[in-house]
Amino acid sequence: MMTPVGFSSNAWADDALNEDLSDADLTTIIQKAREAFESGNFDLAIHRLLMANRKEPNPRLLLNVARSFEQKGDCARSLVYYSAYVRHPDSEADLSVVAKKQLENSASCKGYNDKLSGRLMLESEPGQAMVFVNGDQVGTTPRELAGYPSGRYKIRFEKEGFANSEQEVELRAMSDHTVGAILETPKAPEDDVVVAPIAETPKASSINYAAFALIGAGTIGIIVGAVYDNVFIPETDEERKLVLDNPAEFNRLTEQRQGQETMALVGYVGGGLLLAGGIGWLVYDYMTEQEPQNDDDAIQKRLGLRLTPLFDSQSAGMILQGRF
Structure with missing residues (x-):
């Protein structure tokens, strides 16, 4: 899969980030993200910020993701998220000015150009399905990627005990996309199913x-x-x-x-x-x-x-x- 400089096929998360905060409230997740940012663990901060945004979407969280990528030294993804904040209908005017200034200096970032797509959100029911983009494994659902070149991609969801689900999506420049899949258990072959005949019970005769x-x-x-x-x-x-x-x-x-x-x-x-x-x-x-x-x-x-x-x-x- 062709990716711009500074973008890996496995996004930014690895198995060390698969912590379970599904039962935590929004305040707790944001507090943990702040702790990770302040300790310099920007990958974990980004992971927790995106988790909080899935629980309760808020454009400020996207801005904090952009700042985390910036501190990490990943200017391309940082600009993708600054652009996502500017596009958001609930973005704040004063903060948008800050994000736009970052985008005006995008020429200095070799891995970024205006042909890149925005955010790509991958979800499945049930969750924890393995996801492949054009055949490359990118992690498990729920997963958020960013900055793929615009074009058509094949996305496949796999989970043990369920039938695979494959979709084709067209990623457009500077646009966000969500791809979801409902995984179903495979049906048993019809030849293997034996249906026993149901004996009819004669109706009892009654006087009207x-x-x-x-x-x-x-x-x-x-x-x-x-x-x-x-x-x-x-x-x-x-x-x-x-x-x-x-x-x-x-x-x-x-x-x-x-x-x-x-x-x-x-x-x-x-x-x-x-x-x-x-x-x-x-x-x-x-x-x-x-x-x-x-x-x-x-x-x-x-x-x-x-x-x-x-x-x-x-x-x-x-x-x-x-x-x-």
Whole structure:
């Protein structure tokens, strides 16, 4: 992999920097970074500053990374991070002036030019995956690199027990990039998977008392309608014939007959609907025992039958449609 002078393929961190501060709070990590900087261990200071920035991004941390690289004598990476601070939308004006002055003197740094990319953040789930950039190992995730020449790169993530993940990314000059991978466990070959057949448990037959109650109520309703139609109404008609000379009594019997007609109609229609509903319910129960319960059209598919209510100004009832 082509890298500018002063940039190594393994970035700046090594195994000595793989300390576990994942449970530490932000203040603790920054304090440890300050201690490392003051003791002259700039690699460790940079490592901790970047760790703090991953936990809670802050442009001031990037500025401190730039200063750490500057103290280390790595002018190229120092300028990359000064440039990253200037580009940051939350950078402070007075500090940006300081960073821009450093960039104005970039001609004196042989390893730096305006064609270099910015920060390259590499992340994976789960973490601690080995990362390769164009085939060169650069460490484990989470990892941040900086200052690669602009161009296209192949990035591969590897972790034991997980399938490799490879991506191609184009790094642009003076731009930051994040590349993440969700690693998945490899699937077992289908030929090796034996699925035992699941025995179907026969459904226990149960009596639908509600459906039979509807049928019973419907039958009673029809009988009531028939009694009014064939008994009470004829009797009222006979009584009307006997009081033709009495208009008041004749009118009373006429109103009585109208009420009896209404009761007969209610008995026929209501009883018919209840009867049809009960029978339809029993048929539906039968069909759902034979086919999946999610099939809304089971009755029609199996028997070719459909029960449809019918209402108009003259009558009401049910229509049974189907193929016979």
